[in-house]
Amino acid sequence: MSSDIAIAKAFLQDLEKRFAKSEKSEIGTLLASLVSMRYKGKDNIREYIMEMSHLASRLKALKLDLSEDLLVHLVLISLPPQFNRFKVSYNCQKETWSLNELISHCVQEEERLKQDKTESAHYASTSKDKRKKRKDKEAADTQPPKKQRKNPSDFQSSGCFSCGSDGHMKKQCSNYHAWRAKKGLPGLPKTK
Incomplete structure (x- = not known):
């Protein structure tokens, strides 16, 4: 029985040896995650800074202790x-911040950036709307009304584009062929 045990x-x-993670590879993975x-x-x-702190504490458990100053600098480097x-x-x-002080200051800065973004977005949207209304009004006052395009089927019934008479199209117009010959342009293929 003791031999079975x-x-x-x-x-x-x-x-256990076969399925144990290599500490070196885990340290490399965690460190790469933290730095990137x-x-x-x-x-x-x-939450973002706490996640970075959590990675640092996991590295500390694997006997790779990162100083708090280094972590503060890693956080600052990772900011946009x-x-x-x-x-x-x-x-x-002159003084350095602890991680808790960094979190506090970052939260304040994040709030300030959100307020600035909201104010600038409001300013941009109101001034843009005023300019657009003014341009639309000026355009309506100065521009003549646009000509309406004719339906393509209307062109066939209106006659020749060259001389304007009814009964033939531009391809069959003798005036058009004479003009092309005068300009030295090659003739059009004959149509039936």
Whole structure:
């Protein structure tokens, strides 16, 4: 019976070795994810930074400890161009922020950007509408009414385009053929 247990233990240990993840590959995957993360501006910035922090804590569990300063810089690097003024402001300060301070400041900046975006969108839409109305009114006052196009079937019944008389088309018009000959243009193929 004890030999069966020893065999089972050996079998389970062997099985564990075969299915165990390599710590090095997991560290590489997590680190690549952390470094390649980019904030798109669609989600909540607090959740985004917490997700980066979670990846850093998973790396710490695998014995790769990233300092909080490094994580703060990784977050700042991953922010989109809308946050450029915010990044410059951070870089001009002498003190460094903790991760919690960074989250707080980023949330404030995100709110400020949303307000600016709403105000500029409102401004653009109202001024655009005024200009369009003004242009439409000016165009209506200055332009003569457009000529209406005739129906293609009306052209056949109206006669020759060259001399304007009824009874023949431009291809059969003697005046048109004479004009082409005078200009040195090749003649048209004869029609029946």
